[in-house]
Amino acid sequence: xxxxxxxxxxxxxxxxxxxxxxxxxxxLAVAVVWVLNSILPDLMGPYYFQILILAGINVIxxxxxxxxxxxxxxxxxxxxxxxxxxxxxSAYITTxxxxxxxxxxxxxxxxxxxxxxxxxxxxxxxxxxxxLVGLPSLRLRGDYLAIVTLGFGEIIRVVFLNxxxxxxxxxxxxxxxxxxxxxxxTLAIFTVFTVWxxxxxxxxxxxxxxxxxxxxxxxxxxxxxxxKVRAFAMGAFFAGVAGGLFAHYLTIMSPGTFDFNRxxxxxxxxxxGGMGSISGSVVAAVLLTSLKEALRPLQQLTGVDLRxxxxxxxxxxxxxxxxxxxxxxREIGDIYRDWRAGKAPKDAKKLKASTPSKGGAA
Amino acid sequence: MNLxxxxxxxxxxxxxxxxLLAAVSTLLIGSSVFxxxxxxxxxxxxxxxxxxxxxxxxxxxxxxxxxxxxxxxxKGQKIELISLDDQGKPEEAAIATTKLITQDKVxxxxxxxxxSRSLAMAPIAQKYKVxxxxxSSTNPKVxxxxxxxxxxxxxxxxxxxxxxxxxxxxxxxxxxAIFRDVKSDYSVxxxxxxxxxxxxxxxxxxxxxxxxxxxxxxxxxxTSIRAKKPDVIFLPGYYTEVGLIAKQARKLGIKAAIxxxxxxxxxxxxxxxxxxxxxxxxxxxxxxxxxTPAVQSFIATYKKAYNKIPDGLGALGYDxxxxxxxAMETTKTGSTAEVQGALAKTKDFQGVTGKITMDExxxxxxxxxxxxxxxxxxxxxxxxxx
Numbered sequence: 001x002x003x004x005x006x007x008x009x010x011x012x013x014x015x016x017x018x019x020x021x022x023x024x025x026x027x028l029a030v031a032v033v034w035v036l037n038s039i040l041p042d043l044m045g046p047y048y049f050q051i052l053i054l055a056g057i058n059v060i061x062x063x064x065x066x067x068x069x070x071x072x073x074x075x076x077x078x079x080x081x082x083x084x085x086x087x088x089x090s091a092y093i094t095t096x097x098x099x100x101x102x103x104x105x106x107x108x109x110x111x112x113x114x115x116x117x118x119x120x121x122x123x124x125x126x127x128x129x130x131x132l133v134g135l136p137s138l139r140l141r142g143d144y145l146a147i148v149t150l151g152f153g154e155i156i157r158v159v160f161l162n163x164x165x166x167x168x169x170x171x172x173x174x175x176x177x178x179x180x181x182x183x184x185x186t187l188a189i190f191t192v193f194t195v196w197x198x199x200x201x202x203x204x205x206x207x208x209x210x211x212x213x214x215x216x217x218x219x220x221x222x223x224x225x226x227x228k229v230r231a232f233a234m235g236a237f238f239a240g241v242a243g244g245l246f247a248h249y250l251t252i253m254s255p256g257t258f259d260f261n262r263x264x265x266x267x268x269x270x271x272x273g274g275m276g277s278i279s280g281s282v283v284a285a286v287l288l289t290s291l292k293e294a295l296r297p298l299q300q301l302t303g304v305d306l307r308x309x310x311x312x313x314x315x316x317x318x319x320x321x322x323x324x325x326x327x328x329x330r331e332i333g334d335i336y337r338d339w340r341a342g343k344a345p346k347d348a349k350k351l352k353a354s355t356p357s358k359g360g361a362a
Numbered sequence: 363m364n365l366x367x368x369x370x371x372x373x374x375x376x377x378x379x380x381x382l383l384a385a386v387s388t389l390l391i392g393s394s395v396f397x398x399x400x401x402x403x404x405x406x407x408x409x410x411x412x413x414x415x416x417x418x419x420x421x422x423x424x425x426x427x428x429x430x431x432x433x434x435x436x437k438g439q440k441i442e443l444i445s446l447d448d449q450g451k452p453e454e455a456a457i458a459t460t461k462l463i464t465q466d467k468v469x470x471x472x473x474x475x476x477x478s479r480s481l482a483m484a485p486i487a488q489k490y491k492v493x494x495x496x497x498s499s500t501n502p503k504v505x506x507x508x509x510x511x512x513x514x515x516x517x518x519x520x521x522x523x524x525x526x527x528x529x530x531x532x533x534x535x536x537x538x539a540i541f542r543d544v545k546s547d548y549s550v551x552x553x554x555x556x557x558x559x560x561x562x563x564x565x566x567x568x569x570x571x572x573x574x575x576x577x578x579x580x581x582x583x584x585t586s587i588r589a590k591k592p593d594v595i596f597l598p599g600y601y602t603e604v605g606l607i608a609k610q611a612r613k614l615g616i617k618a619a620i621x622x623x624x625x626x627x628x629x630x631x632x633x634x635x636x637x638x639x640x641x642x643x644x645x646x647x648x649x650x651x652x653x654t655p656a657v658q659s660f661i662a663t664y665k666k667a668y669n670k671i672p673d674g675l676g677a678l679g680y681d682x683x684x685x686x687x688x689a690m691e692t693t694k695t696g697s698t699a700e701v702q703g704a705l706a707k708t709k710d711f712q713g714v715t716g717k718i719t720m721d722e723x724x725x726x727x728x729x730x731x732x733x734x735x736x737x738x739x740x741x742x743x744x745x746x747x748x
Binding site: 300 | 446452482485
């Protein structure tokens with residue numbers, strides 16, 4: 001069991017899901033997303049389609065936070081802050097550009113280029129903030145880190161509240177709606193792909209070693225603070241991109257939207273899906289976003305707003321029944337492999353034969 | 363359809379058959395009633411940190427619908443309210459709006475209280491060309507989204523002008539001091555509009571000081587205000603700081619009248635400020651002491667239904683719903699396009715919060731009331747027309 005756990009993230013050539021690591025599968029997925037982009041709105045109806053898009057944004061947020069909270073084991077509570085930095089920067093760029101050059105809107109390709117550029121700049125702005133916040137605070141551990149990140153998240157919100165350029169308390173409105181299903185899910189796939197590759201790289205091993213035992217990692221010569229700050233900055237980048245998508249989907253940014261409750265919501269997704277499971281974060285993000293809407297008919301039927309009561313009950317039951325989250329630290333590929341192993345004992349033997357030697361080496 | 367699937371799920375779980383039958387039969391009865399009703403959607407913050415605003419507004423809307431249905435609905439058709447919670451989050455408000463329009467096929471939408479949520483909802487309502495009436499979003503940008511977005515409250519420029527008019531005409535003030543909350547856009551906006559209108563009326567702004575909400579000591583600013591000897595102080599903040607400022611001002615011996623806006627409207631104001639608030643006035647949407655029959659009958663029915671005195675938001679929710687019904691009654695088929703057209707033509711509608719007329723920007727032009735704070739009571743002073 002222990003060997004298996006240590007080995008779970010290794011790229012095993014006999015693993016049928018090894019193909020996930022290669023770029024072409026991801027590119028294929030992006031192509032599928034753009035095909036769906038033209039079919040789905042009519043197929044699903046605008047209501048379900050809208051839930052799907054918000055679920056996609058939540059996937060980016062949850063997966064990026066999982067890199068910090070799950071894989072690096074650093075409990076950050078300021079993700080909403082980075083999201084707002086990215087959102088405000090990209091929304092400010094596009095609104096200013098469109099005011100000065102209205103012709104951008106007439107050209108679909110130019111418009112998309114401006115949008116993606118603004119998302120990138122928003123992400124980079126969030127990265128810089130993440131780096132600055134991470135540098136002092138990631139020297140702390142556990143609860144202290146959680147409180148410091150929570151504080152920084154609030155500071156970011158209050159800074160935007162006092163900035164007249166982005167509308168202050170009134171918020172920034174009149175943002176163009178650039179975020180489509182295609183863009184949201186392309187970037188969601190990009191996020192999952194990048195986090196997946198990072199976690200499976202040497203850098204990812206550094207992060208995992210920090211999570212498992214920081215003292216041992218330091219003893220092995222790992223620069224733990226640097227590793228943590230890198231994970232933090234990267235998580236912040238994707239949060240910023242998600243913030244940009246959020247802003248360009250709702251067309252309004254107000255500081256009140258990014259209070260600590262939003263950070264908690266993302267943390268819930270990560271914990272429910274499993275700290276250290278990318279597939280878990282994806283599943284939990286989609287599940288929790290749809291759950292709130294799925295409970296609406298109940299509210300209409302009973303006339304009492306039990307939505308949040310049931311939502312909380314689901315979370316409590318889940319945490320009592322499976323404290324490690326839906327997936328624990330496993331991925332969907334691991335589960336598929338186990339299922340295959342259970343079905344075809346020959347494969348299982350092969351796997352078992354190859355596991356101990358690798359585990360022993362590690 | 364959602365109801366159908368949820369019932370199926372219940373069978374799988376295995377709830378008693380009898381209860382199921384009851385549920386199905388209510389569903390059948392329900393759906394036959396649905397066919398003959400006019401559906402109106404509401405999006406509000408029933409839960410979350412701003413739940414009190416959402417609930418007050420909801421109660422006002424509910425009351426208006428109850429009354430209208432008791433009168434026989436609109437042209438014989440009963441009104442059905444579908445009210446969805448947004449937890450005070452703009453993305454939930456957007457989803458709820460889409461659901462109301464595309465799933466429930468509502469004729470019109472009432473909501474939201476806060477401008478940030480209304481701004482997330484407005485583009486969707488505009489896209490599907492369904493009229494939306496915000497009871498109390500004061501940001502001018504809300505109705506600028508498109509020709510299907512309306513509001514029944516006055517906007518900040520008007521409120522600033524009202525107090526300037528009151529100061530110069532009723533209080534005969536010549537010199538004013540402005541003391542604004544730089545952290546709140548509401549306060550800054552109101553101060554600017556007040557200043558503009560007061561200068562136009564021939565007055566003079568002798569000093570313009572500022573504070574940040576959350577502060578507790580205002581003595582240094584108040585001392586410099588005292589030195590200029592203003593006739594009135596314009597203090598458009600929220601009740602917490604207003605109470606403290608009034609207390610410290612009176613302690614410093616400032617006797618000038620203090621004026622403010624609807625941010626003062628809270629029972630907490632007197633708890634904090636106490637007797638120091640005597641000789642101060644603020645503008646509001648309506649007054650409980652207003653003796654016009656429309657106001658008094660509203661207060662009586664509201665009290666009967668919910669056992670409490672309605673606040674401004676409850677009155678605005680009530681008016682938003684009634685403006686909509688009045689518009690619907692003038693239409694032939696009740697289609698969204700006709701309702702939109704009729705709403706835009708709303709003129710001199712006698713609501714609880716004043717006579718409502720929609721201007722070309724779909725903002726309500728209407729009167730504001732000025733209330734005097736006296737020993738913990740908000741006394742009706744005067745009504746100021748635009």
